[in-house]
Amino acid sequence: MNLPQFLIPCDIEAERNIILDELREKLPDYEPLRGDDFNILLDCFLYRLNKYINYINYIISQNYLPHSSGEFLDCLVSLAGIKRFEGTPFNAEIEITSTFPLSLPKGTKFNDHQAHNAFLSEDLKIDESLKARANITLEEGLQGDFDTIYLEIPHIYIKTIKKISPFTQEKIAESDDELKKRFLLSLTRPSTAGSLKSYEYLASVASVAKSKIKHKDLGVVEVVYTESSSNALADLKESIEPNIPITDNIIYTKAHEILVDLTINLKLKTSQNIINIIKNIDLQIRGLFESLEIEEDLNISKIIAVSFVSEDIEDIEVSTLLAMEENSIYKLGNLEIKEVI
Numbered sequence: 001m002n003l004p005q006f007l008i009p010c011d012i013e014a015e016r017n018i019i020l021d022e023l024r025e026k027l028p029d030y031e032p033l034r035g036d037d038f039n040i041l042l043d044c045f046l047y048r049l050n051k052y053i054n055y056i057n058y059i060i061s062q063n064y065l066p067h068s069s070g071e072f073l074d075c076l077v078s079l080a081g082i083k084r085f086e087g088t089p090f091n092a093e094i095e096i097t098s099t100f101p102l103s104l105p106k107g108t109k110f111n112d113h114q115a116h117n118a119f120l121s122e123d124l125k126i127d128e129s130l131k132a133r134a135n136i137t138l139e140e141g142l143q144g145d146f147d148t149i150y151l152e153i154p155h156i157y158i159k160t161i162k163k164i165s166p167f168t169q170e171k172i173a174e175s176d177d178e179l180k181k182r183f184l185l186s187l188t189r190p191s192t193a194g195s196l197k198s199y200e201y202l203a204s205v206a207s208v209a210k211s212k213i214k215h216k217d218l219g220v221v222e223v224v225y226t227e228s229s230s231n232a233l234a235d236l237k238e239s240i241e242p243n244i245p246i247t248d249n250i251i252y253t254k255a256h257e258i259l260v261d262l263t264i265n266l267k268l269k270t271s272q273n274i275i276n277i278i279k280n281i282d283l284q285i286r287g288l289f290e291s292l293e294i295e296e297d298l299n300i301s302k303i304i305a306v307s308f309v310s311e312d313i314e315d316i317e318v319s320t321l322l323a324m325e326e327n328s329i330y331k332l333g334n335l336e337i338k339e340v341i
Contacts (some may be wrong), residue, residue, distance in 0.1 A: 003061045010053040012046050019045075065183070069176050077183045078091035085206040087173035088228065091121065093164040094149065097131045110136055110161070111153040118148040119166075132157075136302040138167050165305035173210060199223065202240045207232040210255070212294040212330060222251040224294050224327045255294050257331040258322050263341045267315040268292060278337045280309040291334040297324045 003009075017041060024030055032039045062072035074084055096104075108120040114230035121135040136148065145166040151158065174182075183284045186250050199221060203211040209228040216222050223230060223240070233252060240250060264281065269275065284306040292298060308317050317340075324330070 002067055003057055004067060005137045007057040007060060008048040008246055009057065013051055015046060015049065016042065024169075027163045043298060052074050061264075065180060068180075070177040073179060078177060080183060080186050082179075082183055082186055084179050086172040089140075090167040090168040090169050091135050091141065092118070092138070092145075092148075093133055093135055094125060095131065095133045095164050096124070096161045096163075097159045098126050098155075098157045099159050100127050100341075101128055101130070102155070102157050104134075106157075107331070110148040111152055112147045113150060114146070116142060116146040117152075118146070133164060143169075167237065171206075199240070203236060203241055205232075205235045205239050207235045210294050212255075216251065218323045219247050220249045221249065222253055224253045224255050226294065226329055234246055256325065256328040258325065258328050259333040260289070260321060260330055261319075261334040262303070262332065262336070263305070263319040264335075264336065264337045265317040266313060268339055269312050269314050271339060273291055273310060273312055274339060277312065281337050282335065284309060285335060286332060289330060292330050294329045295324060295326065296329070298330055 023038065030038070032042075060068040062069070063076065065073075065076065068076050077084075079080060094110075103126070104120055104124040105125050106120055108124075110118045110120070112338070116134040117139040119139070121137050124132055124134045126132045136146075138146070147163060149161040149163055151161070158224075163242060182201070184202045185204065186199060196215065199213040203223055203225065207227065207229040208225050210226045212224045214222040214224065223236060227233075231256070236252060244250070262285065265287070266274075266277070266281075270275070283305065288298075288303070288306050298321060300321060303318050306317045306334065307313075307318075321330075
């Protein structure tokens with residue numbers, strides 16, 4: 001448990017000696033034995049005391065930003081009027097064919113016959129072509145990919161339902177570290193904008209995935225951003241423009257995505273654990289690309305470093321990367337991980 005140093009844990013032996021000293025004052029001839037009733041009760045009391053003091057220390061630590069997490073952190077940052085960004089829903093695309101033109105209302109319920117539900121994102125109309133595609137949203141609280149291709153209430157005119165794309169989430173929920181960073185940026189927010197820190201805070205809106213602030217010239221600021229939803233630009237303007245000096249000229253630039261199709265060739269000492277090795281490398285590489293900021297460079301040595309996930313790996317070769325450009329960000333395209341002999 002990561003606690004501030006000023007929170008002192010329970011010293012069980014010290015407490016035991018204090019209690020025994022008190023007990024000896026009332027029972028001068030008492031000497032504790034391993035199996036006597038007093039000693040058993042004393043162990044029980046000390047166990048509960050230690051648990052309770054640890055719990056109290058943990059609760060106290062949650063009032064301090066470096067140690068706060070989860071719901072405690074949500075309450076702490078709410079004092080500054082900040083709320084954690086919730087992740088976008090998991091959406092998938094389906095294709096429905098019918099034997100007759102029909103309409104399905106928003107919220108129509110689908111399932112996979114295994115208690116996983118999804119709902120139609122908007123009203124769907126199937127015309128004379130007898131085929132249409134639509135988005136469905138996974139039930140709140142569920143994560144992952146499920147074959148929700150069955151209507152909860154069967155429709156006599158629907159012939160087939162096919163899932164075109166897996167359930168994906170455009171933007172995950174804001175992590176504790178990201179929320180702490182945004183809270184600290186809020187403390188730099190001045191009464192009139194102008195500094196880089198204040199612009200970074202104002203650009204921290206849910207529909208913006210990444211942002212970078214540049215002072216181009218005197219009174220000229222460029223906001224480079226990537227979208228997590230289509231209304232990112234409108235949200236940026238709404239957040240920034242009412243809070244800046246009228247003399248500031250703002251340039252909004254959507255970052256150019258440099259698509260990286262990556263091939264990783266593995267030379268292994270043994271192929272016995274290859275499935276887990278490929279799975280772990282896949283997770284590491286996707287996490288690496290997700291963490292990259294705008295204009296952050298990436299080299300092959302870093303990719304190789306995060307790919308050494310097992311002692312069974314002898315050597316790694318990685319395909320070449322395109323050079324980083326101004327106002328750009330790397331985005332992972334196709335990822336192929338394979339063993340070479």
